[in-house]
Amino acid sequence: MTLPGPQTLLYSALIVSVILIAIIIFKPSVTATQGGKIFAFVALFILPILGTLGAASDQIERSKHTAFCLSCHIMEPYGKSLLVDDPLYIPAAHFQNHRIPADEACYTCHTNYGLYGDIHAKLGGLRHIYIQYLGTPPAPDKITLFTPYNNRECLHCHLGARSFESNEVHKAIMDSLKSNEMSCVTSGCHDMVHNIDSLAKTKFWSPANETN
């Protein structure tokens, strides 16, 4: 027998809360007794707060999923770029070989691994929503990062890894990489990122083909 998952518990808490509140709305006199006052406190304070916090956590976790990012039409070419059949394309090579979690591919690379990185990433997401629905979104190939890509996001995984550290080129420029003096993705070494303006000329990998 498995325990109910967190989402099931969250939905259950919200539904129970709704039912209890409905009782208070239709019969507020139940709160006249001491037991009724405790009942009202649970129904109108404890459960709504717990439910709202749980819902907020669920919403934030959901926003990390690849499908969430790609649900906006403007991101379609970027999603396609994850399937480019060319190991030089950095996002495609990471995604197809599960070097990053496939279901959180966008978030893994585009979050900020600083102290308040998660919050920065989420605020950036709100800005995206604002531009998408209230602003003028640029064409997909005109989208640029708000700030230059920080090597920290690459080094978060690669630093300390044997293949990275033993590479002679990396050894020679390690200090420059760590200090962001030389960028991982714009210095001529790993510059093939999403490159969506060249997608029409590229070949794509299909997971279905590999299983046949």
Add this chain to the structure above:
Amino acid sequence: MKPIERNLRIAGCLTLVGLGVTLLSLAWKAPLSFILFAGVGAVLTFAGIVIYLYSLVSAAGTP
């Protein structure tokens, strides 16, 4: 109806609608669902909680 019962009903209605919107936002998997949750659901729920707490304080204050 006593004032506190009226306030409890108002608080209950606001919180009920807020939680209902929250449930709806969880069922809708889209970026705007977070805006619906944060801008409508959480705000209504918070307003209901505040009115409930106010009703407790104002009832305690009356002799």
